[in-house]
Amino acid sequence: MTWKRHYQKDKRRTRSIDRLHILTVAFFLFVVAITYRLFDLQVLRHGFYEALASSQHDINSLLTPERGEIFVRDRSAQGQLYPVGANKGLSIIYAIPKQVKDAPATAEKLASALDIDQAEIQPRLEKSEDSYEPIKRQVDDETLDKIKKLDLPGIEYSKESVRYYPEGRYFSQLLGFVGYQGDVRAGQYGLEGYFDKELAGQPGYFKAQTDASGRWITVGDTKLEEAVNGSDLVLTIDRTVQYTVCTKVANAVKKHGADAGSAIVMDPKTGAIIAMCGYPDFDPNKYNEVESPSVYFNRSVYQQYEPGSVFKPITMAAALNEGAVGPDTTFVDTGSLQVGKYTIRNADNKTYGEQNMTQVLENSINTGAIFAEQKTGNEKFSQYVEQFGFGRTTGITLSSESGGDISSLEKNKDIYSFTGSFGQGITVTPLQLVTAYAAIANGGKLMKPYVVDEIIKDNGYEEKTEPTVVRQVISPKTAATLGAMLVRVVENGHGKQAGVSGYYIAGKTGTAQIPYTDRPGYDPNRTIGTFAGFGPVEDPAFVMVVKLDVPRDVIWAESSAAPLFGDIAKFLLNYYEVPPTRTDQK
Amino acid sequence: MTKFFRFCQVNNQKHTTPKQAGWLRRLLSRRPLVNVLLFGLILVLGICYLWQINVTATSGFAVKDLNAQLSEMQESQQKLQLQIADLQSLQRIQLATERLKLNTPTRLQYINNAAGAVALEK
Numbered sequence: 001m002t003w004k005r006h007y008q009k010d011k012r013r014t015r016s017i018d019r020l021h022i023l024t025v026a027f028f029l030f031v032v033a034i035t036y037r038l039f040d041l042q043v044l045r046h047g048f049y050e051a052l053a054s055s056q057h058d059i060n061s062l063l064t065p066e067r068g069e070i071f072v073r074d075r076s077a078q079g080q081l082y083p084v085g086a087n088k089g090l091s092i093i094y095a096i097p098k099q100v101k102d103a104p105a106t107a108e109k110l111a112s113a114l115d116i117d118q119a120e121i122q123p124r125l126e127k128s129e130d131s132y133e134p135i136k137r138q139v140d141d142e143t144l145d146k147i148k149k150l151d152l153p154g155i156e157y158s159k160e161s162v163r164y165y166p167e168g169r170y171f172s173q174l175l176g177f178v179g180y181q182g183d184v185r186a187g188q189y190g191l192e193g194y195f196d197k198e199l200a201g202q203p204g205y206f207k208a209q210t211d212a213s214g215r216w217i218t219v220g221d222t223k224l225e226e227a228v229n230g231s232d233l234v235l236t237i238d239r240t241v242q243y244t245v246c247t248k249v250a251n252a253v254k255k256h257g258a259d260a261g262s263a264i265v266m267d268p269k270t271g272a273i274i275a276m277c278g279y280p281d282f283d284p285n286k287y288n289e290v291e292s293p294s295v296y297f298n299r300s301v302y303q304q305y306e307p308g309s310v311f312k313p314i315t316m317a318a319a320l321n322e323g324a325v326g327p328d329t330t331f332v333d334t335g336s337l338q339v340g341k342y343t344i345r346n347a348d349n350k351t352y353g354e355q356n357m358t359q360v361l362e363n364s365i366n367t368g369a370i371f372a373e374q375k376t377g378n379e380k381f382s383q384y385v386e387q388f389g390f391g392r393t394t395g396i397t398l399s400s401e402s403g404g405d406i407s408s409l410e411k412n413k414d415i416y417s418f419t420g421s422f423g424q425g426i427t428v429t430p431l432q433l434v435t436a437y438a439a440i441a442n443g444g445k446l447m448k449p450y451v452v453d454e455i456i457k458d459n460g461y462e463e464k465t466e467p468t469v470v471r472q473v474i475s476p477k478t479a480a481t482l483g484a485m486l487v488r489v490v491e492n493g494h495g496k497q498a499g500v501s502g503y504y505i506a507g508k509t510g511t512a513q514i515p516y517t518d519r520p521g522y523d524p525n526r527t528i529g530t531f532a533g534f535g536p537v538e539d540p541a542f543v544m545v546v547k548l549d550v551p552r553d554v555i556w557a558e559s560s561a562a563p564l565f566g567d568i569a570k571f572l573l574n575y576y577e578v579p580p581t582r583t584d585q586k
Numbered sequence: 587m588t589k590f591f592r593f594c595q596v597n598n599q600k601h602t603t604p605k606q607a608g609w610l611r612r613l614l615s616r617r618p619l620v621n622v623l624l625f626g627l628i629l630v631l632g633i634c635y636l637w638q639i640n641v642t643a644t645s646g647f648a649v650k651d652l653n654a655q656l657s658e659m660q661e662s663q664q665k666l667q668l669q670i671a672d673l674q675s676l677q678r679i680q681l682a683t684e685r686l687k688l689n690t691p692t693r694l695q696y697i698n699n700a701a702g703a704v705a706l707e708k
Contacts, residue, residue: 083671089661141665166671243676579696 059208065201066161068230070175070191074239075575082239084171085192088164091139091157093147097130100154110135110155113146125154138162163192165284167239170246173298174237174276174451176399177284189296191233191452193399198455201230234454236272241265244571246277249546252564253279257552262299263568264430268438268534268543270467271447273396276300299547301401304427309347309364310510310530310545310557311423314436315373316357317482318384321444321474324375327485330356331371339415344370347511358485361508362493366422373421381417382409387473388436389446390428396449404428423510424522433532434545440482441506441534441543444474483537490533494558498531498565500573502580507533507565509557514550526550529557531565535573536581542572 041049070085093114100106107122114121114136124133137160139147144157163178165171176190187196204227245263253261265275278299282290290296297303319325335351337344346352346366352359360368373381385391391406405427408416419425431449439446448468455463474482486506490499494509510530513522529551534543544565551560672678 082674083667086668086671087664088668089664164668166668166675168675168677170676239676243680574691574694579698 057209057211059206059210061206063204063206063225063227064161065203065227066229067163067178068195068199068201068232070199070233070235072171072235072237072239072242076240081234082167084165084167084235084239085175085233086164086166087161090137090160090162091141091144092137092160093135093139093144093155093157095125095133095135096154096156097125097127097133098154100125100152106152106155109150109152110147113143113150114139163284167243168285169281169283170243170277171237172281172284173278173296173300174235174242174398175284176296177287179287189399190298191235191398194397195231195233195452199230199233201458202228204228229458231458232456233452234456236267236274236451236453237276238274241572241575242275242277244575245275245568246279246281248564248568248571249277250279250281252546252548252560256548256554256560258548258550258560260299260549261547261564262303262430263544263546263564264300264434265542265544265568265572266434266438266449268441268447268540271435271438271449272453272467273449273451274542276451297400298398300430301396301398302429304402304404304429305528306426306512306515307423307428307433307530308510308512308528308557309366309369309422310433310508310512310532311426311428312361312364312369312421312510313440313482313486313508313532314385314388314390315369315376315381315421316361316485317388317440317474317478318381319357319372319376320481321384321478322376322380324377325357325372327358327481328356330354331360331368333365333367335367337367337370337418339418342415344418358488361485361489364494364509369421370418373417378409378412378414378417381421382406382412384473385409385420385426387446387471388432388439389470390426390432390436394431394435394449396431397452401431402429404432423512430530430545430547433530434543437532437534437545438543439473440479440486441537441540442479443476444472444479446470446473483534486533487537494556495531495533495562495565497558498533498562498569500535500566500570502582503535503569503573503578504537504582505533505535505566505569506537507531507535507562509562511555511557527555527557529554529559529561531557531561533565533569535569536578538581541576541578542569544568544572 067087069083069087071081072084074080074082093110095106097103103122103125107118107125110116110121111118116136121135124130124135127133135155139157147155147157165175165177172190174190176188176192176194178185178192179188180186181188185200187193187199192199205223205225207221207223209221245265249261249263252258260279262278263275264273264277266273276298280295282295287296316325320327332354333346333352335346335349344366347364350363352363352365352368355363355365355368357368357372359365360372376384385406390404393401393403395401406420408425409420416425435446435449438449446469448470450465450467453465457463483506486508487504489495489509490505490507495505495507498507498509499505508531510528510532512528512530513524514526514528515522528547528549530545530547532543532545534540546561546564546568548557548560548564554560
């Protein structure tokens, strides 16, 4: 019986061992499964779940930099800066259509508060699968408060920084505006376009962890890269002069029924631009409400045109500096000159007889200019034109500057050089003209024009622009002699209306014909009137070029551009408190 | 082993003074006390660490609130500066001069004070 007991005992032990083993194996398999699942979640798919959790407890923000502002000064308030390009905090109202409960009612309330047509809003609110629909941008605080009070579900707002121009159209072509290139805000035209990168600054980055309330945890994993705000610009422009000049240009354009007008005022000693205006202009706060995008272009730097007789002093400067002629050098004018198959005549087909060089400028004699150019020589004349800065850009920090075209002079042929001597057959910009006249006013020294006086970086560092001498184009003696001759133009010639009582003002008119666009030749009914000059001639406080395109009531610049010049010159001399220098006129 | 060798061994055992144990050794030998001290130290340091983290976190919330206040004030300042710019704009001043019926001076007289002092004529 003992063996049987042992056998039964062994058998029971075996059964219990089997169940234990099975249990152990099952438990082991369970543990393996759990372990594998953990490994899969925490190691193999770590990246996925980390990203998923990150959206719940992480903040990742791009820090938008503040755009740099643009300032000008005013002589009446020394040391004070006036913003002409600033940033304004406004709001965007947007809808989350998924959360909008009653689209028609919401649209009706929004339409009333935002002054938009309900039919424009309602379709956006009815896009039930959409999670973002902008309703209106650039909403001011007053309107935002009204929207907040309505407490409409699904209607939210966010802040945006918008460019604002307090002086409106008076600085429009100089500043340009901030628009959009695709989805990106970008400065366009003028200073906003040229300095877009400096003004925009650099975005920053902020990453932190948040608690359950959404507040970021200081002791968590935080990464911060501060945004670098854009640099501020301080211009050389005088606010009062800019306003006055722009107003007078606009009034002159309207008075004469002209297509357009422009004016530049510069400090001849430094090259600093004091005022730069063009009309028609636009309101940069509403830059999209224009009839034609041509108003965006700064006429003073962009428009190149045949200057006409206002170029004659340049020809005379070359001849005087070479010693080829003097103020009293005479020639006999027969009214016309034959050059090959071409006949060049004086304006209005006049004949003057024996004239000296001063009278050539006073009476604006084309053949006299040709005489001076012939004495200089075609090649030398071409060199002087280049030395005065024509045919290339000045390098001023404004978008869309044109370089003009003097390539015809390089051909070294009489017909091109002769017509070039009185400003036809070549093209220049008003900026190039005023810079060249500034050289005459500045003892023959050509200065580089500039409009940005200081760039102030976000860290406070100031970059000041120093006046730059480009070259000595003519000798001081030549400059003084030419200045005196140009005073005679204003005293005795076609520039009488440009004069200011009590002062010696130097200048020259130019009535240039405009070439046909569809055939050779010039349109006799369309002219561009220019007056370029400076004063007082003993110690010039300003140099200026004014231009009126296609005045309808008068032909000659002495009746359109010259009076405008005189009006602005009078204001400038009073503004700068320059006492009269003439004893014969008070 | 000789009797002599055995005698030396016993004698040595009688006359050798046991080395005095060091203070650390004595301390560590008192095992329950050391354990309690170490545990207490860890507890205190842990509490200090938690307290410091808490202070830093709450300070962070305070800093964030202050930053939010600073942003609000900067926004207000910007709005005020823009208001000033608007009020100082030349177009506004021009309209004001028309409203106030101010005239542009047409005749200016420059006084030459090269002679020296000047006085108002009676």
